[in-house]
Amino acid sequence: MPIFEYQCNRCGREFAQLILNSKEEKEVRCKFCKSNDLMKLISSFSVHQAESSRLADFDASKPRGDDFYKDSRNIGLWAKKRMKEMGVDLGPKMDEIVERGRTGKILEDYEK
Ligand SMILES: [Zn+2]
Known part of the structure; x- marks a missing residue:
């Protein structure tokens, strides 16, 4: 299961997001401040x-x-x-x- 880790460029926090398809990946937003200015980290997998x-x-x-x-x-x-x-x-x-x-x-x- 592809779980991606992101760091928010706005609030600096990190979170993990389960991504089921490429459409979802484009719509990922920070879980804390809802910013879409995100940096993708390495996946858990x-x-x-x-x-x-x-x-x-x-x-x-x-x-x-x-x-x-x-x-x-x-x-x-x-x-x-x-x-x-x-x-x-x-x-x-x-x-x-x-x-x-x-x-x-x-x-x-x-x-x-
Ligand atoms: Zn944020």
């Missing part, structure tokens, strides 16, 4: 997929492009934040994924 594949990839210790680190970092932090907000506890596995994203090379990239 994509995050779920990315987590497992990225976790599998991580131990390979191969050099990655900038996009990989940028993306992985965002997903880790974002996902943890979302899970917390939604009251979902994925346990140590989630923490491990996020911690990997916060240490080592990724951290160096983050500090720039």
Whole structure:
């Protein structure tokens, strides 16, 4: 099920919206202030997929492009934040994924 995350450019709040078709996607408005000035974030579905594949990839210790680190970092932090907000506890596995994203090379990239 395609659930998209949006950030409102007007009030800055984030919310999730279930999108059943492309027509609905165009009519999405902020749940808080009804603005249609929205920035689309990554979907929950994509995050779920990315987590497992990225976790599998991580131990390979191969050099990655900038996009990989940028993306992985965002997903880790974002996902943890979302899970917390939604009251979902994925346990140590989630923490491990996020911690990997916060240490080592990724951290160096983050500090720039
Ligand atoms: Zn808003």
